Amino acid sequence: MTERFRSAAHCEPFTVRVPNAVGQSRSRTNPPNPVHVHLPHNACSVNSILSRYTYSNISLIKYWYDLRVDQSVLNDPRITAVGLLVEAHAGLSARFTAQFEQHGLSPVEFEVLTRLVRSPDNRLRMTDLAAQTSLSTSGVTRVVDRMERDGLLTRRACPADRRSSFAVATDSGCKRLDAVLPGHLRIIEEWFTGQLDPESLARLLDGLRRVRDAVHPGATAGATDPEPAPDSR
Incomplete structure (x- = not known):
């Protein structure tokens, strides 16, 4: 046949x-x-x-x-570069996830807490949080709902825009993040930054930042708080 x-x-x-x-x-x-x-x-x-x-x-x-x-296409350095990035991310993510789970957090919950605590007054608009984490509006709502039930963050109305609200890290959320960070930094040092000399690391960070800004400009959305927090006026 x-x-x-x-x-x-x-x-x-x-x-x-x-x-x-x-x-x-x-x-x-x-x-x-x-x-x-x-x-x-x-x-x-x-x-x-x-x-x-x-x-x-x-x-x-x-x-x-x-x-x-065509094997020459597969050996293109551009494909190699992306492949190495994906493989390195997969290896690091597996180690990060295991450590986060020891503290009752998922990777996305850790990212949410990190981005909130790094922001002015430990808060971000929900729309900015969605942009920074690459989550959809419904996706970030589900994550925030879950974390709010766990007492890790709370919502606050935005005085300047009634249609908008802030996600704010609570004291409990900050303490949870403080508990996770020492082990997280050890993993980063052992498996990522510790593999590179300072000059190589600086060049890598510069290159990654350029790529990030090109493909994910929303990663820094809301980094500068447009208005003071209610309790700081």
């Missing part, structure tokens, strides 16, 4: 031998006849191919299809 799938662009398709096609049983003593599948270079056609075969074949088809990827 042979099937040909053509691509509207790119190069000619090629053939791989895929055993155990639909309707054939797997047997060591009586192996099924292989199916010749012509895979195009265009990835848009791959889904139509995979839908015709059993799951046991899909990994083989994908494997052979992947062999057709």
